[in-house]
Amino acid sequence: MTENKKNKNEMLLVSVIVPIYNVEFYLNKCVDSILNQSYKNIEVVLVDDESPDSCGKMCDDYAALDGRIKVVHKKNGGLSDARNAGMKAATGDLITFVDSDDYISEDFVKILFEAMSENNADIAIANMKRTSRRDDKNTVTDWKVSNYKSEDALVCMLYGTPFGTSACGKLFKRKLFEGIEFPYGKFSEDLFTIYKTILKSRSITYIGFDGYFYYYRDEGSIVVSGYKKKHLEALDAVDDIEESVKGKGRFDNALSTQYINVIYDIAARNPLLSEFRNKRIQNNLKAHRMSVLKDSNAPKRLRGFAAISLLGNRIVLKVVVARNRRWKVQRRETKKR
Known part of the structure; x- marks a missing residue:
């Protein structure tokens, strides 16, 4: 320079x-x-x-x-x-x-x-x-x-x-x-x-x-704010990105990863089983989980989520919510030390 x-x-x-x-x-x-x-x-x-x-x-x-x-x-x-x-x-x-x-x-x-x-x-x-x-x-x-x-x-x-x-x-x-x-x-x-x-x-x-x-904050944190139908708007955002790169296959796997990431986030917010069975959630989950499962570039957390989702909605919610709760407890313990 x-x-x-x-x-x-x-x-x-x-x-x-x-x-x-x-x-x-x-x-x-x-x-x-x-x-x-x-x-x-x-x-x-x-x-x-x-x-x-x-x-x-x-x-x-x-x-x-x-x-x-x-x-x-x-x-x-x-x-x-x-x-x-x-x-x-x-x-x-x-x-x-x-x-x-x-x-x-x-x-x-x-x-x-x-x-x-x-x-x-x-x-x-x-x-x-x-x-x-x-x-x-x-x-x-x-x-x-x-x-x-x-x-x-x-x-x-x-x-x-x-x-x-x-x-x-x-x-x-x-x-x-x-x-x-x-x-x-x-x-x-x-x-x-x-x-x-x-x-x-x-x-x-x-x-x-x-x-x-x-x-990480317990009070008011998005991580622990619970599920609302509004959280489906994140899927709209990924749809927008997909539209902006339409026809460019190099983005396909990465987009699948982001779709699954959004669904994982929804699951971690502890929705009711009936809420998680939302048609849009399920369609995206089925459309993208195999791509993520086979993609070595996808985070292990999401590959594991994709695999567990094959066992059914009830099991996947139980596993993800339990994992999220353990993480929150660990954060509280860290703050106390």
Whole structure:
């Protein structure tokens, strides 16, 4: 990289968009991690989505202390609406999203920005790591860097390795969101949205460092929120992706994996047997499970789920729900230590 190009890149403003709702216990950790970034040329857009707790006042207090902070107070509209409002208020050349109960490492923006610049990428991606507040230190400094063309990156995203569908943990060139918004009121809003930015990209860089940390929360967590018919909207999102790459057989196996991943998520939410027998769930399960079962690139968890599903709905629900409950107990025990 030439010195002139490097100096020019160092001046780019990064907008960090934080949608906020009912997270007063977590908000300080989140915002402090952003303000303490080693890359200083940032603006922080705090979007108060009509939070019922003290978050709105906390946002205003932060803005009074640091001129890099913008606060948007808006009528409650959900995560997608808050992110869209944040993007409208943002003025940065680059955009990243941080959920308000999560936090980022001190060098998160710096490392992603440098990787994006050095590899001429449109998106740079870090690891997202589940945390119990004690395991948030990076112990590796020689991170693996991988570069992908857009379609290769989409295949990786659908498989969930080495990165997934979340809007978080990624640094985007702002231009990628021109004409793209998160869908209002939809479940699985990231799955509806992020694939579009990937397909608009020329190059995507993945850096294997733990830069983004997210909490598992019992209260209000999507993981433990129970089943609702609205969760079927995630299948709509995969349908949209399938339509966008129609006729390109290289995506078939990866799409099957994502369909099964959505159905696994539904099963883990403990629906009634009658709910899981929903025609759409069953049709997709039957259409894609053998492909996943035979696909060595599919995660073992999903290959196992596909195999167990052959034994019947009642058994598959019992196994997946039991596995999810064991995982939640393990998380609680980890927090106590």
